[in-house]
Amino acid sequence: MTTLKAKLHDDLTAAIKARDELRSSTLRLTLSAIAYEETAGKSARELSDDEVLKVIAREAKKRREAAEAFDTGDRPEQAERERAEGELLAAYLPKQLSDEELTAIVADAVAVAKAGGAEGPKAMGAVMKIVKPKVDGLAEGSRVANEVKRLLAG
Known part of the structure; x- marks a missing residue:
């Protein structure tokens, strides 16, 4: 298991023990996306840390876009949750360029x-x-x- 994927699993375990619903559900969905990516294609393989980072970045982008859509649809509670999930995932990504x-x-x-x-x-x-x-x-x-x-x- 890659270092980043192992960290996600460890953080998920800690979030479940702490009963942190937002963190645990976000990490579950992210690990699910990673597992899907690993099994997609002709043969199963384990993703490298760089590939895991790309999956996390894609998931964070989905959250930002969903938050914008919820804002447009006048659903502030869902938009706020999507933003919180995006911020949680951003902690695993390298610092973005200014x-x-x-x-x-x-x-x-x-x-x-x-x-x-x-x-x-x-x-x-x-x-x-x-x-x-x-x-x-x-x-x-x-x-x-x-x-x-x-x-x-x-």
């Missing part, structure tokens, strides 16, 4: 792409190829894409 850090990385990539002959909005793919490895796991894809579009337009 807007300033992301802007600096994207600006450098735009300069490199423009030096290579890429111009205008068509340069998006070239810039994303440069940026993606640098920010993988540290910034959500939509944030990165929006920043690339903003800097290419400006």
Whole structure:
């Protein structure tokens, strides 16, 4: 069992013993998503810590999107629960890049792409190829894409 997955299991056990319903249900759902990912495909396999992090990030993103949907639907109690679950999962993820850090990385990539002959909005793919490895796991894809579009337009 990977280190991160073992930590999730240990935290789940502690949450159950402490009768922390929010934490235990969130960790159960996350471990279920990890187990599903391990059995998906042609053969079962154990996920690495990096793959487990990607599953946790995907689950956290689902919680953020659900919270927004509940806010739109005027269901504040459910939105608050989804936010709490998202914050709980965020504790297992690496610290996200600040807007300033992301802007600096994207600006450098735009300069490199423009030096290579890429111009205008068509340069998006070239810039994303440069940026993606640098920010993988540290910034959500939509944030990165929006920043690339903003800097290419400006």
